[in-house]
Amino acid sequence: MLVGNCGGVLSPLGDPPLYMGYTYGVRFLFTFQYLYKIFFVVNGYVLLVFTVIDLANAWVYRREKQRDLYPMPATELRGQTYTVTPLDDTQMVRRRQSVDPRYDLSSATTVRLSWRGIHNSLFLMLTIVAILLKGLNIPRPWPQYVQEGILFGIALACLVIDIICNGLTPTQWYKKHYSTRIEPVAEVIVIFVGLFFTMSAPIALLSNLNVVLGPKLLFLLSSVFAAILDNAPVYISFAASAAARFNITIDESVSSVDGSSSGFLSTFFITYQTDAVATMRAISAGSVLMGACTLLGNAPNMIVSLMATRYTYRVRTRQVTRAHSDGQEEYVVHHIQKVGFVRMLLIACATLTPIFIVVTMLMI
Structure with a gap:
């Protein structure tokens, strides 16, 4: 909720729909100026909710751990004498098997912090700088597709430097990072390519829906569609529909002296x-x-x-071993339980609906 959505409401750098709006002519500082109150209220609320959940989980964990160490109530232990007898290997195995896996940390691995990969922060900063310079028109408005070319070059340089710094061949790098870096992104690309085709009809309907809607209804409807479709095309569709009320089409732009042009939202x-x-x-x-x-x-x-589900420090469900044809290395991937679609829907809606009502009634 925070990393992929709510935390990015303050800047076009933070979320795809805002970046698309920026490319179509919305000022870079627009969200800083008009959405900062919503940013602090919504993110403060979400952080509070999950702080309460973490505190509750910590309390439950301590209670279960105490119950595991002292099976009898503390009141029954008072005044009694007892001896501590070490368990043999068989008893230890049975004891571990009887512990609820949610509270068993025996499979946890040690997390070590290191500076390995710190060079990637340079490419992250270069990406931010490239977007900021274009957004602020420094040194002057950028021609079309220049920024995209720069970002592609930064991504390619980051990949090459990472391969060199790890002392791997491209094939070895691919095999090592397939399950944690390549496979998740590839899976999302396949799903969203299909999603873009299937939602072309509702997006076309929204783009040509020339009806008068107030800010509250726009917030409500864009929220509903963004929850079930990808939010970036939903943003553009509603923006195009809103601009169409004033006879501004998505193809209109404002040309500047140097020949560069802004999008239809700049005209709006x-x-x-x-x-x-x-x-x-x-x-x-x-x-x-x-x-x-x-x-x-x-x-x-x-x-x-x-x-x-791939970057986890605990073994929860299953273990997959990937052996390669060269026979030199094996990569073991530990998986935790995947986040199901329905589970995500129920948790997110239960968490966000109250603050959604507050924002609708008091802040829009």
Whole structure:
């Protein structure tokens, strides 16, 4: 919820729909100026909810651990004498098997912090700088596709440097990182390619739906659609529908002196400033925040979920060994329970619905 959605409402760098709005002409600092209150309220609420959940889990863990160490109530132990007898191997195995796996930390591995991979932070900073410079028109408005070319070059350089620093061949790097880096992203790409084809009809309907909707209804409807479809195309569809009320089509742009052009939302803001601010504020908040309701609401939702099941420090369900044809190395992948679609839907909706009502009634 925080990493893939709610935490990114403050900047076009943080969430795909806001970045798409920025590419179509929304000012880079628009979200900082008009969504900062919603950012602090929603994220503060989500952090509070999960702090309470963590505290409850910690209390349950301590209680179960105490019960495992002292099977009898403490009141029955008072005044009694007892001796401590070490358990043999068979008794230890039986005891571990009787412990609820949710509270058994015997399979936990030691986590060691290191500087390995710190060079990747350089490429992250370069990515942020490239987006910021384009957003702030430094040194002047960028021509089309220049930023995309720079970002592709940064990604390619990051991959090459990572292979060199790890002393691997491209094939070895691919085999080593397939299950944790490549497979999750590839799975999401396949799913969302299919999703984009299937949701072309509702997006076309939204884009040509020229009806008058207030900010509250825009927030409500964009939230609902963002929860069940990918939030980036939902954002653009509602933005196009809102601009169509003022006879602004998605193909319109504002040309500058140097020949570069901005998107149709730039025309919307220049021509109808007040309406554009209220409209895009509601659409931005709805698309970003409620994209957390399902795994399909935002591509990062599924990527975070899939990678979390691979980067785990505890063995929960099964173990998969990948042996390679060269016979030199084996990579063992430990999986925890995957986040199911229905489970994600129920937890996210139960968590976000109260704050969704508050934002609708008091902040939009």
